[in-house]
Amino acid sequence: MNRFLRIVTVILVALTMLVGIGIYQSMAGSAEGKGIFASKKCGDCHLMAGPNTDKTFADKLNRKGPDLWFAGSKFKKDWLEGWLKNPKPIRQMEYNSIEKKNSGNHSKLSDKEAGDVTAYLMTLKSKDVAEGVVKEGPNIQGKIAFEKKQGCYGCHPVTKAGKVVGGLSGPSFVDAGKRLQGDWIYAYLKNPKSLIPVKRMPTYAGILNDADMKNVAQYVTTFK
Amino acid sequence: MEMIKRITFTILTALFVTIFIGINQAFAVNAEENYKWYCSQCHGLTGKGDGINATKDQPVNPRNHTDTKEMAKLSASDVENVIRDGGAATSKSTMMPPFGKTMTDAEIKELVAYLSKLCNCKFK
Numbered sequence: 001m002n003r004f005l006r007i008v009t010v011i012l013v014a015l016t017m018l019v020g021i022g023i024y025q026s027m028a029g030s031a032e033g034k035g036i037f038a039s040k041k042c043g044d045c046h047l048m049a050g051p052n053t054d055k056t057f058a059d060k061l062n063r064k065g066p067d068l069w070f071a072g073s074k075f076k077k078d079w080l081e082g083w084l085k086n087p088k089p090i091r092q093m094e095y096n097s098i099e100k101k102n103s104g105n106h107s108k109l110s111d112k113e114a115g116d117v118t119a120y121l122m123t124l125k126s127k128d129v130a131e132g133v134v135k136e137g138p139n140i141q142g143k144i145a146f147e148k149k150q151g152c153y154g155c156h157p158v159t160k161a162g163k164v165v166g167g168l169s170g171p172s173f174v175d176a177g178k179r180l181q182g183d184w185i186y187a188y189l190k191n192p193k194s195l196i197p198v199k200r201m202p203t204y205a206g207i208l209n210d211a212d213m214k215n216v217a218q219y220v221t222t223f224k
Numbered sequence: 225m226e227m228i229k230r231i232t233f234t235i236l237t238a239l240f241v242t243i244f245i246g247i248n249q250a251f252a253v254n255a256e257e258n259y260k261w262y263c264s265q266c267h268g269l270t271g272k273g274d275g276i277n278a279t280k281d282q283p284v285n286p287r288n289h290t291d292t293k294e295m296a297k298l299s300a301s302d303v304e305n306v307i308r309d310g311g312a313a314t315s316k317s318t319m320m321p322p323f324g325k326t327m328t329d330a331e332i333k334e335l336v337a338y339l340s341k342l343c344n345c346k347f348k
Contacts, residue, residue: 057253057261098265098276149312151319155265155277167277169265200265203325207310 033120036113042068050126052197060198065095070195071121073129074184080121083179084114090179092157092168098200126187128194134182134217142219145212152216155201158223169200177224185217255338258331262323271342284317295343303336303347 037043050069054060071080089102109117146152153160155170164174188195189204190213208216253261260269268274271289278286289295305313307327311320323332340347 057257093276099269149318150310150321151283151317154282154319154321163281165279165281167266167279167282169275169277200262202262202321202323206325207322 029119033116054198070126081118129187139218142215177221189213255334296345300347
């Protein structure tokens with residue numbers, strides 16, 4: 001019995017240590033990431049404390065980069081870490097512009113920095129993005145809403161028959177399934193003002209029904 | 225004393241009216257601003273149908289709003305409906321999105337008038 005107790009104690013201690021180290025590491029990464037973010041002045045272009053209170057087109061035009069106060073609700077962790085190491089334009093046009101090409105000069109982070117900044121950004125969540133609502137995987141109703149009922153690729157580049165087609169004013173959907181969480185897409189479609197109050201994209205809430213907004217969100221996550 | 229009261233009242237009223245007009249103007253968006261913010265993405269900043277979304281792979285070309293002859297074939301209600309409910313509502317391409325939940329009815333009506341200026345034509 002004594003031996004049994006000793007084994008259980010050893011296992012419990014080992015488990016506690018492992019969990020403790022895990023929590024410490026994730027917290028350390030996040031805290032370091034926050035420090036890196038501040039030292040590189042990323043907050044000069046990205047809004048980090050939400051919600052966004054923009055009211056006019058001019059308010060929006062004063063912003064230099066996309067909001068990140070909900071980054072942990074929006075992005076997929078692996079994609080974000082990879083992108084920070086090797087940033088490529090997501091939107092072909094410069095932020096907020098419909099005239100100037102994106103020069104693709106976003107600063108690049110080292111492997112360690114990208115890991116820490118990702119850990120930090122993934123802690124930033126919006127209460128308006130409910131988790132676990134949108135499933136992953138093919139969704140034919142979503143495809144119909146995306147391509148036939150609405151012309152989403154009129155603004156968002158997509159891959160069709162191996163070729164990138166579509167408009168250029170919206171962010172690219174070519175690898176949106178690697179980049180975006182389905183729950184974010186649905187939350188944005190359902191209540192855009194709570195996340196991005198001023199935008200060039202039309203509001204689809206009240207045009208697409210709730211089921212179709214979920215279907216579209218799920219369909220977009222298949223773009224990989 | 226009575227006169228001072230009257231002057232103060234007049235000044236205060238004028239101030240309130242000025243502030244109210246100011247606030248109203250700050251939030252009201254005119255048709256040209258809406259056009260340049262939303263429509264120009266496909267139809268171009270000057271309405272020639274040459275916005276950045278008018279890529280060669282699109283299934284349809286955005287309409288040239290400065291084409292007097294073509295635009296004059298439309299009725300004002302056609303134009304209003306297509307802005308509000310999108311291309312599908314008027315048997316046109318679904319590539320034209322619906323803006324009925326984005327702009328108010330009044331803004332859409334003002335946009336119809338702005339389009340009439342752009343095409344230099346009168347809608348039926």
